[in-house]
Amino acid sequence: MAVLQIPDLDQGTFTGLRRWAADRGRTVEDEARAILQEAAAQFEAASSGREAAGPLVDLNDSAQSRGAASLEPMTLSAEDAEAMDEAWKKGLARPKIAIAPLPPYEG
Numbered sequence: 104m105a106v107l108q109i110p111d112l113d114q115g116t117f118t119g120l121r122r123w124a125a126d127r128g129r130t131v132e133d134e135a136r137a138i139l140q141e142a143a144a145q146f147e148a149a150s151s152g153r154e155a156a157g158p159l160v161d162l163n164d165s166a167q168s169r170g171a172a173s174l175e176p177m178t179l180s181a182e183d184a185e186a187m188d189e190a191w192k193k194g195l196a197r198p199k200i201a202i203a204p205l206p207p208y209e210g
Contacts, residue, residue, distance in 0.1 A: 107139075 117131075124134035179187065 107135075 120134060121131050124131045127134065129137070
């Protein structure tokens with residue numbers, strides 16, 4: 104596993120990152136990882152000549168946890184959406200588990 108250390112990070116930046124991470128229920132390391140992953144994805148999209156699909160996780164949404172972000176719908180390219188639709192029509196994309204509706208909430 105790679106280790107990233109930033110020895111000359113000023114205190115103001117670190118304090119801001121710590122507050123930003125706390126607002127999202129993350130550690131400073133998790134928040135820095137999310138920011139770096141987003142930057143790497145945007146760089147990859149720009150260097151491959153295609154438009155970035157937008158942020159993987161909305162880092163400005165302070166009410167959203169990492170778990171909630173994982174439940175956000177994916178944005179597929181037209182080719183991926185077509186391939187998935189074709190697999191579904193051919194019966195290749197089937198759930199591995201039985202899907203049953205939840206009972207009505209009585210609380």
